[in-house]
Structure formats: structure tokens, C-alpha cells
Amino acid sequence: MRVGDRLLWHDVNVDVPAGQFVAILGPNGVGKSTLIKAALGVIPLADGEAYVLGEPAGVANRDIGYLPQRRSFDSSLRVRGIDVVRLGLDGDRFGLPWPWSAKNREAGRRVRDVIERVDASSYAMRPIGELSGGEQQRLLIAQALVRDPRLLILDEPLDSLDLPNQSAIAELIRRVCVDSGVTVLMVAHDVNPILPYLDQVIYLADGGAVCGTPAEVITSPTLSALYKTPIEVLRTSDGRLVVVGQPEAPAHHADRHTGQPH
Amino acid sequence: MAPYMQHAALAGTAIAIAAGLIGYFLVLRSQVFTTDALGHVTYTGAMSGLAFAFNPLLGLFTATVAVAGGFAVLGRRARADDVVIGSTFAWVLGLGALFQRLYTEHHSSGNGRAGATYLFGSIFGISATQAVVSVFICVGVCIAMALMARPLLFASIDEAVAVARGVPVRLLGAGFLIVVGVTCAEAAQAVGALLLLGLVSAPAGAAHRLTTRPFVGLALAAAIAVFSTWAGLLISYLVPRTPPSFAIIGVATLSYLLTFTWRPDARTRRPVAVT
Amino acid sequence: MTLVASVVAVSNGNASWSWNLPGDVRDMFGYPFMVNAFRAGTIVAILGAIVGWYMVLRKQTFAGHTLSVAAFPGAAAATLIGISATVGYFAFCLAAALVIAIASRPSRGRGFSAESAVVGTVQAFVLASGYLFATLYNGLLSGLNNQLFGFTFGITDDQVVTLAAVAVIVLAVLAAIGRRLFFASIDSDVADARGVGVRLLGVVFLLVLGAAAAEASQITGALLVFALLVMPAAVAQRVTARPVAGIMLAVLIGVVATWAGLTMAYYTSYPSGFCITTFAFVAFIAVHRVRARA
Numbered sequence: 001m002r003v004g005d006r007l008l009w010h011d012v013n014v015d016v017p018a019g020q021f022v023a024i025l026g027p028n029g030v031g032k033s034t035l036i037k038a039a040l041g042v043i044p045l046a047d048g049e050a051y052v053l054g055e056p057a058g059v060a061n062r063d064i065g066y067l068p069q070r071r072s073f074d075s076s077l078r079v080r081g082i083d084v085v086r087l088g089l090d091g092d093r094f095g096l097p098w099p100w101s102a103k104n105r106e107a108g109r110r111v112r113d114v115i116e117r118v119d120a121s122s123y124a125m126r127p128i129g130e131l132s133g134g135e136q137q138r139l140l141i142a143q144a145l146v147r148d149p150r151l152l153i154l155d156e157p158l159d160s161l162d163l164p165n166q167s168a169i170a171e172l173i174r175r176v177c178v179d180s181g182v183t184v185l186m187v188a189h190d191v192n193p194i195l196p197y198l199d200q201v202i203y204l205a206d207g208g209a210v211c212g213t214p215a216e217v218i219t220s221p222t223l224s225a226l227y228k229t230p231i232e233v234l235r236t237s238d239g240r241l242v243v244v245g246q247p248e249a250p251a252h253h254a255d256r257h258t259g260q261p262h
Numbered sequence: 263m264a265p266y267m268q269h270a271a272l273a274g275t276a277i278a279i280a281a282g283l284i285g286y287f288l289v290l291r292s293q294v295f296t297t298d299a300l301g302h303v304t305y306t307g308a309m310s311g312l313a314f315a316f317n318p319l320l321g322l323f324t325a326t327v328a329v330a331g332g333f334a335v336l337g338r339r340a341r342a343d344d345v346v347i348g349s350t351f352a353w354v355l356g357l358g359a360l361f362q363r364l365y366t367e368h369h370s371s372g373n374g375r376a377g378a379t380y381l382f383g384s385i386f387g388i389s390a391t392q393a394v395v396s397v398f399i400c401v402g403v404c405i406a407m408a409l410m411a412r413p414l415l416f417a418s419i420d421e422a423v424a425v426a427r428g429v430p431v432r433l434l435g436a437g438f439l440i441v442v443g444v445t446c447a448e449a450a451q452a453v454g455a456l457l458l459l460g461l462v463s464a465p466a467g468a469a470h471r472l473t474t475r476p477f478v479g480l481a482l483a484a485a486i487a488v489f490s491t492w493a494g495l496l497i498s499y500l501v502p503r504t505p506p507s508f509a510i511i512g513v514a515t516l517s518y519l520l521t522f523t524w525r526p527d528a529r530t531r532r533p534v535a536v537t
Numbered sequence: 538m539t540l541v542a543s544v545v546a547v548s549n550g551n552a553s554w555s556w557n558l559p560g561d562v563r564d565m566f567g568y569p570f571m572v573n574a575f576r577a578g579t580i581v582a583i584l585g586a587i588v589g590w591y592m593v594l595r596k597q598t599f600a601g602h603t604l605s606v607a608a609f610p611g612a613a614a615a616t617l618i619g620i621s622a623t624v625g626y627f628a629f630c631l632a633a634a635l636v637i638a639i640a641s642r643p644s645r646g647r648g649f650s651a652e653s654a655v656v657g658t659v660q661a662f663v664l665a666s667g668y669l670f671a672t673l674y675n676g677l678l679s680g681l682n683n684q685l686f687g688f689t690f691g692i693t694d695d696q697v698v699t700l701a702a703v704a705v706i707v708l709a710v711l712a713a714i715g716r717r718l719f720f721a722s723i724d725s726d727v728a729d730a731r732g733v734g735v736r737l738l739g740v741v742f743l744l745v746l747g748a749a750a751a752e753a754s755q756i757t758g759a760l761l762v763f764a765l766l767v768m769p770a771a772v773a774q775r776v777t778a779r780p781v782a783g784i785m786l787a788v789l790i791g792v793v794a795t796w797a798g799l800t801m802a803y804y805t806s807y808p809s810g811f812c813i814t815t816f817a818f819v820a821f822i823a824v825h826r827v828r829a830r831a
Contacts, residue, residue, distance in 0.1 A: 289653070289654045292653055294656075344599060348599065348763055352760070352763035352764065353814050355760055355761065356761050356810055356814040363806060363807060363811075377682055378668075381681075382664075382665075456664045457661045460661025463653075463654045463657030464654070464657075467657075503672060508668055511661050511662055515661075
């Protein structure tokens with residue numbers, strides 16, 4: 001995968017089985033979000049192929065629920081949470097919804113159901129700009145789930161949340177994964193909040209990737225081999241993992257928006 | 263009702279509906295000042311028609327839609343810099359003043375009002391043909407907005423997800439700007455180049471304050487714009503020497519002001535829990 | 538030659554450019570109204586460039602535009618009730634500055650969508666009010682254009698004195714707060730911590746801006762103040778980031794644009810506001826083109 005004239009990663013061969021909760025990890029700048037966008041067909045691969053849900057990347061996006069990175073709504077935005085979730089259901093259709101049709105009622109029911117599933121019913125009617133980060137995130141997960149996707153892709157959803165919220169949302173995602181059989185692919189920069197719930201991890205590096213269970217992958221030998229530099233994985237007394245020695249991506253400081261280095 | 267009043271009411275209603283609909287999205291997308299720039303263009307376009315002896319309405323329309331198209335094509339880059347846009351369209355307005363001077367130099371028949379007509383509108387001067395054309399155009403705008411509203415809402419609130427979902431975000435933004443251009447050209451005939459900004463800002467601003475349901479907001483913006491137009495026309499008719507465009511904008515402004523005194527979610531707002 | 542007759546003669550293009558610069562300039566300054574135009578224009582160009590430099594720095598160009606727009610109903614209302622238009626200009630612009638100062642939150646950025654609806658509504662209503670006043674005193678023929686697009690050739694001696702006096706006061710205020718204002722504009726958080734009084738400075742600056750907008754409106758008209766308030770300063774800031782050099786450059790550009798514009802308006806029949814705006818705009822484009830290629 002290239003961004004601008006910088007080779008992000010190569011030789012990444014990843015196979016994600018259905019119904020599992022998988023995390024994509026790696027240092028900053030290695031291209032985790034880019035991998036996600038490649039899977040969605042939003043960015044083309046420089047070389048190789050991506051198949052998602054049996055189709056080339058981008059074709060099956062209707063069956064994918066996507067939560068991009070760091071979305072927050074302008075605090076003065078006067079649109080309700082429930083409307084934002086509804087957009088996830090049929091916001092891409094042209095024309096106006098017919099207010100009194102059975103189809104519309106059905107849609108309303110589905111939206112209310114999915115909001116219930118994420119425990120956001122008590123504040124879904126409020127303008128989304130007024131809600132806290134954790135509340136917005138729940139509604140956004142509802143938006144990603146409202147079409148009953150087979151695959152849920154989340155890009156650093158716990159990024160801007162405080163610790164109690166992080167574990168609450170992580171638990172919610174796990175519950176969704178187990179109850180609905182949805183495959184969850186989640187990019188994270190800190191594995192600890194989700195470690196208890198993960199089935200697999202994919203560790204991404206310049207020269208490739210390693211997949212497997214956390215116990216297999218997040219070990220000093222495995223990661224050292226991947227990054228070709230000594231890495232130590234330490235376990236703290238409360239069970240958290242700390243990865244020491246992980247290289248940050250070279251400081252090319254490419255412009256995030258155009259991909260052109262400046 | 264006198265014919266001129268009928269034409270004014272007919273055209274005014276059609277234009278108000280269109281202005282309300284686009285206004286809702288302009289406020290949502292923070293593109294309100296695009297209408298300011300386009301308003302300047304309507305004036306300069308009309309004046310170029312007068313100065314160079316072709317139909318001013320033709321000049322008005324082509325110039326406005328062309329510039330709106332230019333904005334559409336430039337896309338993101340066109341919204342970059344307040345200073346650049348403000349300076350460019352200040353000069354465009356000055357150009358209109360030049361054309362007006364050229365026109366008044368060479369024609370001496372009752373033309374002192376030409377400037378005022380296009381700057382502040384002349385809704386009572388709308389002919390029967392103009393009124394019918396306005397209705398057709400605004401019906402077109404309404405149909406276009408009805409088709410675009412949902413995906414445009416998605417693209418405006420939640421662009422990244424909309425793109426992933428296959429919503430043609432760029433195309434929608436461009437199409438929307440063209441619709442805005444057409445509406446501004448129409449609105450300039452009713453309330454004038456300088457005041458059409460108010461017709462798209464005030465009803466839409468009020469609608470955003472009154473409701474958080476998008477489709478209700480759209481309808482409300484159109485309704486408030488229509489109400490302002492009717493009330494404005496009535497006031498102008500009843501109170502001597504009141505210019506109709508002032509009355510229309512005045513009612514719209516007052517309506518917006520009133521929404522600041524009413525807090526619709528005051529009752530439902532619960533104390534902020536620390537989550 | 539009476540003032541009116543000479544102005545009419547000029548605006549009918551009776552003057553002709555003969556490429557003999559000293560001779561032409563002497564001809565031009567033979568008319569007192571031209572001398573006044575140049576005096577007033579120069580004063581306002583200097584004031585506008587300096588105030589505008591801070592305005593562009595603080596990204597308040599739109600506030601500046603909205604304040605100048607208030608000049609239109611000010612002049613129209615003053616004419617309606619029979620007092621001097623100058624008083625109207627200043628009164629309305631300063632009042633508008635106070636309103637903005639009181640009503641706005643500390644954030645000085647372009648603001649959220651909700652705020653832009655407010656600004657758009659206010660701007661339209663202000664202009665509509667001006668139209669109402671103008672209609673009421675039947676000033677729709679020439680008066681309207683003069684207030685909107687400028688009519689620099691009717692400036693009286695009294696007006697020149699007023700413009701100069703206000704300019705001196707405003708520049709004195711700016712000289713006093715200049716350094717603190719600069720600090721507060723580029724780094725408001727640190728400035729606040731140092732006790733610079735960011736909020737108060739903001740209010741004072743808005744009043745300064747109101748006065749400058751009122752002055753500029755009398756030269757370029759309420760709608761074209763960008764030519765004297767924004768463009769010279771914007772050009773200067775693209776060229777250099779150094780404050781003193783930037784301000785001096787802005788003043789230079791503003792004055793040159795004004796002189797060139799007034800001369801052009803004298804020899805052609807084009808409106809003075811347009812002429813000045815064009816020269817300023819040419820400088821603006823030139824700088825942007827050059828920079829874009831760099």
C-alpha cells in the first residue's frame with residue numbers, strides 16, 4: 001500500500017474468520033486506518049487483492065457497518081441522535097421517506113430496536129451535539145449496526161473516551177459480536193481495554209503482519225521478529241500488557257488529507 | 263386583487279419555498295455566505311445586461327448559475343479562504359456599479375432606479391410571464407431538493423460514513439450549489455441582490471432553532487419564508503411607502519428573533535450526568 | 538466653477554488624460570473637490586490599512602464587512618432626519634460594533650453554522666433598513682449609489698477635518714494598545730495568562746474597527762470597504778510576516794490604490810469606489826498568483 005510516494009506496508013496477508021472480534025494493532029503511522037479504507041474500497045491497493053465478505057473490496061459495503069475515526073459532532077448541530085442512526089439505515093436513498101407508509105414505520109421500529117440494543121434509548125431524542133463523547137459513540141455504533149451488517153469495522157472508537165467509557169463500549173462491542181454473530185474488525189492503538197474480549201489480533205508493521213490469538217502474537221519473540229528490532233512485552237501486576245521498543249513510523253509527516261508529503 | 267399583487271404573491275410564494283429549502287441546508291453546511299457572493303453576482307449580471315443591451319434577467323441568470331457552477335467544480339478549495347472570497351466578490355459588486363454607471367450614462371429614460379431594482383428587488387414589478395417562469399423554476403428546485411434531501415443530509419452531517427456507504431458526496435455538493443445558484447437568481451427578482459441573504463438565513467436559522475428533526479426543519483424553513491413573504495407583501499400594501507423587500511426581510515428577521523426567546527428543549531433537558 | 542457644476546463636468550468625462558503627468562496632476566488639483574478627495578482618500582487609506590492589518594490578523598474580516606454595512610442605514614437615517622450624514626455613519630457603525638462586542642462569545646473564529654445564520658440575517662436586515670430610510674426620503678436616485686458605492690467627489694472641507702480628527706484619535710488608541718493587541722491576537726491564551734486583558738482589547742478593537750469602517754464607507758461606499766480595509770492588509774500579510782514592515786506595506790498599497798483609483802475616476806466616468814477597488818484587487822491577485830507559483 002502506498003500513500004503518496006511512501007510505501008506504507010507490503011506483504012500483508014490477512015484472513016479474518018467470521019463472527020470473531022479482531023483487533024488491528026501497531027504503532028502510530030503504520031497505516032492501520034489505511035488498511036481499513038482499503039478493505040472498504042475507498043483507497044485502492046497498490047498491489048495485490050482485497051476480498052471482503054467474498055467480494056472485491058468496496059462491493060459488499062452494504063453489509064458492512066463502518067465507524068470512522070474521531071468523529072464528533074459540532075455542539076450546535078441541531079439534529080437528533082435517532083435521526084443520525086436513521087441515516088445509517090436509508091440515508092443513501094434518493095427521494096423523501098413517505099411518512100405514513102408501512103415501510104417507514106418498519107424503519108422506525110428497526111431504528112428504535114438497535115438503539116435499545118446499545119442502551120442509548122434514554123438520550124437518543126436529544127440533539128446529538130449536546131451529548132457526551134460516550135453517548136455519541138453508542139449512537140454511532142447503533143448507526144453502524146442498524147442495517148444488520150455481517151461485518152463491523154471500527155476505527156479507534158475508544159480514542160477520545162475516558163477509562164470507564166472505554167470498558168463499557170468495549171463490552172458493548174463484544175456483546176454485539178456474540179449476540180448477533182457480527183464479525184468485528186477494530187483498529188486500536190491500545191490493546192488493553194479490549195484484551196479480555198479479543199479472539200484474534202493482527203499486528204501491522206512496515207514489512208508485513210502477524211495474525212493470531214493475543215497470547216500467540218503479543219509476545220516478545222513474535223513482535224521482535226515482526227519489527228526486526230528487540231521488543232519486550234511486559235505484563236503488569238493488574239494484567240495489562242505493555243509493549244516496549246515499538247518503533248514509530250518514520251517521520252515523513254505526510255499531509256493527512258492529500259497523502260502528499262509536505 | 264390587482265394583477266401586480268397576484269404576480270407578486272405567486273412568484274413570492276414560489277421563491278420563498280425554494281429559499282427556505284436551500285436555506286436549511288446552507289445553514290447546516292455552513293455555506294450561508296455563498297449566497298452573499300452569489301447575490302453580488304446577480305446584481306453584476308443584471309447590470310451587465312443593461313449596460314451591454316441584452317436582457318438583464320438573462321445576464322442575471324447566466325452569471326449566477328455560471329459562478330455557482332464554478333463553486334461546484336472547485337469544491338473544497340472554493341471554501342478555503344474568507345479573505346479571498348470576500349475580496350473577489352467585493353470587486354464583482356464594484357464591477358456591477360461600473361456597469362450601472364455605464365448604463366445610466368448612455369440611457370436617460372427613468373433609469374435611476376435600475377440599481378435599486380436589482381439591489382433591493384422589485385417584487386411588485388414582476389410581470390405575469392416572470393411569475394409563471396418563477397413558479398416553474400421553483401417547482402423544479404423543490405423536486406430537486408426532495409430527491410436530494412436525504413443523501414445530502416447524510417453527506418452534510420456524516421461525510422465519512424456516507425462516502426463509505428456509496429453516497430456520491432461530491433456530486434451532491436455540486437448539484438446542490440447549482441440549485442442554490444438558480445434559487446438566488448430567482449430570489450434576486452423578489453428581494454434583491456443584497457437582501458436575498460436574509461431570505462435564506464433567517465427562516466432556516468429559525469427552523470434550526472425550533473426543531474431537531476431534519477424533515478420537519480426543512481418544511482418549517484419553507485413555511486416561515488412563505489409566511490414572511492405574505493406578511494411582508496401585506497404590510498407593504500397597507501402601510502404606504504414601505505418597500506416590500508424591507509417588509510419581507512423584516513418579518514423574517516423578527517421571526518428568527520422570536521425563536522431566541524422560546525427554548526423548546528428547556529423542559530426536556532435533564533441535568534448533565536457524568537457518564 | 539461651483540462644486541456641483543465641476544463635479545458634473547468631471548463625471549461626464551470632460552477631463553482628458555494627456556500623459557503629461559505634472560500637467561495632468563495640476564489640472565486635477567485645480568478643482569478643490571479633487572483636492573479634498575485626495576486628502577480624504579489618503580487619510581482613510583492610511584487608517585484603513587493599519588486597522589485592516591490587525592483585522593486580517595485576527596481573522597475578523599467578516600465582522601469588518603458587517604460593521605461597514607451598517608454605514609448605509611446610518612447615512613440614510615441621518616439624511617432622513619436632516620442631520621449630517623457623517624454623524625450617521627459614525628453613530629451606526631460604532632453602535633453596531635458595540636452590539637457585536639456584547640453579543641459575541643470569546644471565540645473569534647468564523648463560527649458555527651448557527652452563528653453564520655445570525656450574521657447573514659443581521660446583514661440583510663441592516664441593508665433593508667437602509668433601503669427603507671432611503672425610500673422615505675426619496676433618495677433612490679443618486680443618494681443610494683453614493684452611500685453604497687462611494688462618491689468621493691462631494692467631500693467637503695468639514696468632512697476632511699472630521700475624517701482627519703477621528704483618524705488621529707483612532708491611530709493614537711492603536712499606538713497605545715498596539716503591542717498588546719498583537720500579542721492578544723496571535724496567542725490569546727498566553728496573553729490572557731500574562732494579564733493582557735484579551736477580552737477588553739477585543740472590545741476596544743471592535744470600536745476601532747467601527748470607526749475605521751465608518752471612515753472607509755465615506756470613500757468607497759458601504760459595500761466596497763474591502764478595498765481599503767482588507768485588500769491592502771491581506772496583500773501585506775502574504776508578502777511579509779513582520780509587523781512593522783507589513784503595516785507600512787499595507788499603507789503604501791492602500792494609498793497608491795486610492796490615488797490611482799481617484800485619478801482613474803477623474804478621467805473616466807467610472808465610480809470612484811469601483812476604481813479604487815480595482816487597483817487594490819489587482820495588487821491582491823498579483824500577490825496570490827506569485828505566491829501560488831512559488
